[in-house]
Amino acid sequence: GENVEQHPSTLSVQEGDSAVIKCTYSDSASNYFPWYKQELGKGPQLIIDIRSNVGEKKDQRIAVTLNKTAKHFSLHITETQPEDSAVYFCAALRDARQLTFGSGTQLTVLP
Amino acid sequence: GAGVSQSPRYKVAKRGQDVALRCDPISGHVSLFWYQQALGQGPEFLTYFQNEAQLDKSGLPSDRFFAERPEGSVSTLKIQRTQQEDSAVYLCASSLAPGNYGYTFGSGTRLTVV
Numbered sequence: 001g002e003n004v005e006q007h008p009s010t011l012s013v014q015e016g017d018s019a020v021i022k023c024t025y026s027d028s029a030s031n032y033f034p035w036y037k038q039e040l041g042k043g044p045q046l047i048i049d050i051r052s053n054v055g056e057k058k059d060q061r062i063a064v065t066l067n068k069t070a071k072h073f074s075l076h077i078t079e080t081q082p083e084d085s086a087v088y089f090c091a092a093l094r095d096a097r098q099l100t101f102g103s104g105t106q107l108t109v110l111p
Numbered sequence: 112g113a114g115v116s117q118s119p120r121y122k123v124a125k126r127g128q129d130v131a132l133r134c135d136p137i138s139g140h141v142s143l144f145w146y147q148q149a150l151g152q153g154p155e156f157l158t159y160f161q162n163e164a165q166l167d168k169s170g171l172p173s174d175r176f177f178a179e180r181p182e183g184s185v186s187t188l189k190i191q192r193t194q195q196e197d198s199a200v201y202l203c204a205s206s207l208a209p210g211n212y213g214y215t216f217g218s219g220t221r222l223t224v225v
Contacts, residue, residue: 006153032212043115043202043216044154089153096210097167099144101153 002027004092006102014110019077021105023090026071030100032093033066033073037086038104044089048075080109113137115217117203123223124193132188132220136205143186144214145178146202154202160186161209193224 003026013019025033031052036044050057050064050073057064063076077084090102116135124130136143141162146154147170156170162183171178175194180186190197200219206212 004153034212034214036216041218043204043218045216046214049212091153093212096142096212097144097159098156098170099146099154099214101155103153104151 002030002092002094002098002100004090004100004102006090006105008105009103010106010108012108012110013080015080015082017080019075019080019084019107019109021075021088021090021107022072023074023092023102024070024072025092025100027092027094028068028071030092030094033064034091034093034099035062035064035075036089036091036101038089039086047088077107080107082109082111085109115203115205115215117201117217117220119220120218121221121223123225126194126224127192128224129189129191130193130222132190132201132222134186134188134203134205134217136184136186136203137207137215138184139207140205140215141183141208142206142211143180144204144206145186145188146204146216147172148200148202148219150199157188157201190222193222195224198222198224 034049066073143160145157148154159167160180175191202219204214204216
């Protein structure tokens with residue numbers, strides 16, 4: 001089955017700096033890669049996603065890049081704000097049924 | 112409804128007790144998923160429904176876990192003879208149709224087995 005590894009597990013940045021979270025996946029048949037933000041006591045919220053036929057996607061301060069050959073994908077958050085503090089999960093999907101999640105990154109934005 | 116609704120939000124069960132967790136997906140969403148999230152971990156897939164049909168239950172950890180969606184809308188996850196290792200947050204997600212990858216998650220039910 002699919003295996004998704006996520007790094008780092010914790011990340012602290014100063015407000016206004018950029019944050020980068022990286023993931024690798026094992027199943028070359030995976031074709032959809034979402035990123036979720038999870039705040040305490042809430043369910044994961046989709047913040048951006050990318051499909052395997054696209055190399056990069058951007059939405060305001062958030063961008064995702066995908067390297068299919070290396071099976072890497074990354075989340076980039078620019079101009080971080082305190083409200084960006086949360087746990088972020090990457091995930092990979094192969095057959096529209098089973099999302100496989102990474103282990104999460106606790107992002108803390110220091111004011 | 113506007114989002115995926117799960118109840119109860121919190122459940123404390125004594126070891127050996129049976130529990131039932133409810134999920135109300137977004138109205139009209141065909142696909143429904145259950146995930147289990149242990150403390151400090153990412154969610155793990157349990158089972159998938161397309162309308163009332165349970166098409167994938169490969170993630171259910173044991174035969175004590177059972178899920179149903181009899182009318183293709185509300186779903187119930189039942190855990191029989193709960194064990195301490197069942198303590199986790201149980202998340203439900205729905206999407207409009209198979210192949211539509213815009214999953215919306217509920218806030219989950221936190222189950223604590225004592």
